[in-house]
Amino acid sequence: MSISSPPSLVEAELAELRPFLQKELEAGTLDLPLLPVVAHQVLLVSGDPNADSSKLSTLIQQDQALAAQILRIANSPAYAPRSPIVSLQQAIAWLGFNMLAGLAFSVSVQSGVFKISGHQQEIQGLWRQALATGLYGKEIARRIRHNVENAFLCGILHLIGKPGALHLLSRAPSPTGSSHSWTALEILLDEFHIPVGTVLGKTWKLPESVQETIQFYQDDQYHHAISPAKGTVITCLAHHLASLSLQTSPMNEDAIRHLPVVRELNFYPEDMTALLELQESIRKNVECFVI
Amino acid sequence: MKPSSSFDVLVIGSGPAGQKAAIQGAKAGKRVGLVEQNREVGGACVYQGTIPSKTLRESALQMVRFLQATDVFEFRMRDDVKITSLMTRLHHVVRAHGEFMKEQLTRNGITPLHGRAKFRSDHEVDIHHVDGTCTTASAPLIIIAAGSRPRIPDHVAIDHEHILDSDSILSLVYLPKSLTVLGGGVIASEYASMFALLGVQVTMIDSADRPLKFLDQELTDQFSLAFEQTGGRYRGLQKIQHVQWDGYSHVTTTLDNGETVNSEKMLVALGRVANIEYLNISAAGLEPTSRGLIAVNDHCQTSVPHIYAVGDVIGPPSLASCSMEQGRRAVCHALGLDPGVAPEHIPMGIYTIPEMSSVGLSEQDAIGKFGSALVGRAKFYEIARGQISGMTNGLLKMVADPDGKELLGVHIVGEGATELIHIGQMGLLHHIQVDRFIENIFNFPTLAEAYRVAALDIAKQRSRR
Ligand SMILES: Cc1cc2nc3c(=O)[nH]c(=O)nc-3n(C[C@H](O)[C@H](O)[C@H](O)COP(=O)(O)OP(=O)(O)OC[C@H]3O[C@@H](n4cnc5c(N)ncnc54)[C@H](O)[C@@H]3O)c2cc1C
Numbered sequence: 001m002s003i004s005s006p007p008s009l010v011e012a013e014l015a016e017l018r019p020f021l022q023k024e025l026e027a028g029t030l031d032l033p034l035l036p037v038v039a040h041q042v043l044l045v046s047g048d049p050n051a052d053s054s055k056l057s058t059l060i061q062q063d064q065a066l067a068a069q070i071l072r073i074a075n076s077p078a079y080a081p082r083s084p085i086v087s088l089q090q091a092i093a094w095l096g097f098n099m100l101a102g103l104a105f106s107v108s109v110q111s112g113v114f115k116i117s118g119h120q121q122e123i124q125g126l127w128r129q130a131l132a133t134g135l136y137g138k139e140i141a142r143r144i145r146h147n148v149e150n151a152f153l154c155g156i157l158h159l160i161g162k163p164g165a166l167h168l169l170s171r172a173p174s175p176t177g178s179s180h181s182w183t184a185l186e187i188l189l190d191e192f193h194i195p196v197g198t199v200l201g202k203t204w205k206l207p208e209s210v211q212e213t214i215q216f217y218q219d220d221q222y223h224h225a226i227s228p229a230k231g232t233v234i235t236c237l238a239h240h241l242a243s244l245s246l247q248t249s250p251m252n253e254d255a256i257r258h259l260p261v262v263r264e265l266n267f268y269p270e271d272m273t274a275l276l277e278l279q280e281s282i283r284k285n286v287e288c289f290v291i
Numbered sequence: 292m293k294p295s296s297s298f299d300v301l302v303i304g305s306g307p308a309g310q311k312a313a314i315q316g317a318k319a320g321k322r323v324g325l326v327e328q329n330r331e332v333g334g335a336c337v338y339q340g341t342i343p344s345k346t347l348r349e350s351a352l353q354m355v356r357f358l359q360a361t362d363v364f365e366f367r368m369r370d371d372v373k374i375t376s377l378m379t380r381l382h383h384v385v386r387a388h389g390e391f392m393k394e395q396l397t398r399n400g401i402t403p404l405h406g407r408a409k410f411r412s413d414h415e416v417d418i419h420h421v422d423g424t425c426t427t428a429s430a431p432l433i434i435i436a437a438g439s440r441p442r443i444p445d446h447v448a449i450d451h452e453h454i455l456d457s458d459s460i461l462s463l464v465y466l467p468k469s470l471t472v473l474g475g476g477v478i479a480s481e482y483a484s485m486f487a488l489l490g491v492q493v494t495m496i497d498s499a500d501r502p503l504k505f506l507d508q509e510l511t512d513q514f515s516l517a518f519e520q521t522g523g524r525y526r527g528l529q530k531i532q533h534v535q536w537d538g539y540s541h542v543t544t545t546l547d548n549g550e551t552v553n554s555e556k557m558l559v560a561l562g563r564v565a566n567i568e569y570l571n572i573s574a575a576g577l578e579p580t581s582r583g584l585i586a587v588n589d590h591c592q593t594s595v596p597h598i599y600a601v602g603d604v605i606g607p608p609s610l611a612s613c614s615m616e617q618g619r620r621a622v623c624h625a626l627g628l629d630p631g632v633a634p635e636h637i638p639m640g641i642y643t644i645p646e647m648s649s650v651g652l653s654e655q656d657a658i659g660k661f662g663s664a665l666v667g668r669a670k671f672y673e674i675a676r677g678q679i680s681g682m683t684n685g686l687l688k689m690v691a692d693p694d695g696k697e698l699l700g701v702h703i704v705g706e707g708a709t710e711l712i713h714i715g716q717m718g719l720l721h722h723i724q725v726d727r728f729i730e731n732i733f734n735f736p737t738l739a740e741a742y743r744v745a746a747l748d749i750a751k752q753r754s755r756r
Contacts, residue, residue: 147462148452228382269423
């Protein structure tokens, strides 16, 4: 658990860190890490109609930590395998190709890209949110007959700017030498994750619909998105539902039911009831996905 | 108390049937309310049916022609352009068509009512809005045009990700390597031939011995041939035991004989069901038929005289073309306006590759009715225009009475069939004799010349008698 700092200290930290991030963004030369080769390839494979599961498992095998995580997830109670899963091929068969591709990508990004020390629990919270959004995105896409795989990818990557911004902040000079409080960092992540994510999306050449989602997934922004895949508006609602299911939302069920995005997606009360009923199963799925 | 509004005519559903009903009511000076549950007007026709499937087909054809031209003109297309550009064009066309529809309704002063309609009584309809509120609308005349949706068979778990229906197939963002199509009807055949043309390995599985069983066999034989030439397979006389997504790369279809067919994706196109359960038609004094449809008389009037039902909700032929006319005629009948002569010969257009179209009696029907029939044939490759365009698989079949004089039906397979058929339709409507096609001059070179060639074929058989 992070200890919250008194308001004046937080203000001081913000005053010090905000200009740092602003300067980095204005300079346009963000020192962000490259996408690890494995993650990039996994992403390519998952969008490649010619890819098969053996190609994916070969890729995953290149990263031992990743392979271990995937086996752990496939064997977790949420996926309740009939017999223990011992090979990657078998894990892929059990979890599903696209689910696995997305998962492999996010696990590899989680563990490999951003070297962030401290705040492990909070960072896990971010990934929980991203994964729950991806899973909810799939269910929303199914309902409106939009592309399910794309919705998942948009969901798991829409917050990529947060670890990206954390990575930048971890290199910010600290006059006192002490590490920054999570309260301050959280405020800054909220403020900066979209511009940082936008740069990351471009640098990593993420699919266009994902880039659009990163930029416009918020309630007052989704109307800017033009992709017919509707990944942005799907992710906007998925994000709210994910927060509710992970009990991190400042909104209650009723407030979510009345969000403009619900009307945008033309969801009637009965559609929302059906989606809200999935909270428990999404939560269970997320738990076994997080490292 | 709930807010309520009253109209002269209340239409439920804004697909082709509802739209034309509403416009006819407005043109007759009535106050019309149009209830639609979706945000956009246009119905299945605009968003999941006719318009997207035909746009996708047209774009696929253009793309294949373009790809073929790359050899001639020595340029290359990026491999990934394929499906994304097809889909982008699709969305443009759908959006433009939707906007046009909306504008047409506004121009006619029709009041749009966004919500789900549910009968409260035979004159009142509750409209449940997306925000959870409910209003009531009443009218002395109500038209049900709620349309249809894909049927979900009990034994196939459609997940809209790997196992798709004709709505979710439009969400594909890349071309699968292989596709199994369950069904052998119009939608199944149209999508099967389109994907096969785009290089997808397509297997159609159905219980009938050939696809589109209701059509003239000579036409479907040509279709099957073209389908096989693009790598497609038709597995007829099959029963499905079960269908399962194996979890990572394939949908496995197990047939009754134990055989399995694997494919990356599956399209389930096993018919459609009417959208009536939400309507609560019993509150209006109506009961669904055993097939889940709304029963109507020749004027599309239900058993409750001031309630009409039009379009897919009353069952076959379930075509946008017929639905529109039913909507218009129903309102004319209800308002005591002359709807004009009832359409006698409804053409059927099937946008497979190649296209097929049919009007009037088939050869089998004509034999059933008259004891025998004379049939004239014109193959497109024998016609100058067909040769110029490199058409190898077109056929026009003209069915005449046993004396070879009276035109009874026309059946065409080949590109342009759905346009060409209208000449035959007009001929049938005006009881044109077969010889009129011989005596008159057609533009040269055109495919319409096939009518002359087929008529000559009939005349030749006549003279041999
Ligand atoms: C893939 C495909 C291809 C097709 N190709 C062709 C073709 O080439 N040529 C052709 O002629 N036909 C074609 N059709 C058929 C054609 O689309 C339908 O026959 C036509 O759309 C039927 O029109 P409709 O107005 O009866 O219903 P729909 O178009 O289904 O519209 C009904 C509307 O009612 C609304 N609605 C339903 N219930 C309620 C409610 N309770 N309250 C409020 N609103 C409600 C629905 O949201 C919908 O918008 C095709 C269909 C499909 C699926």
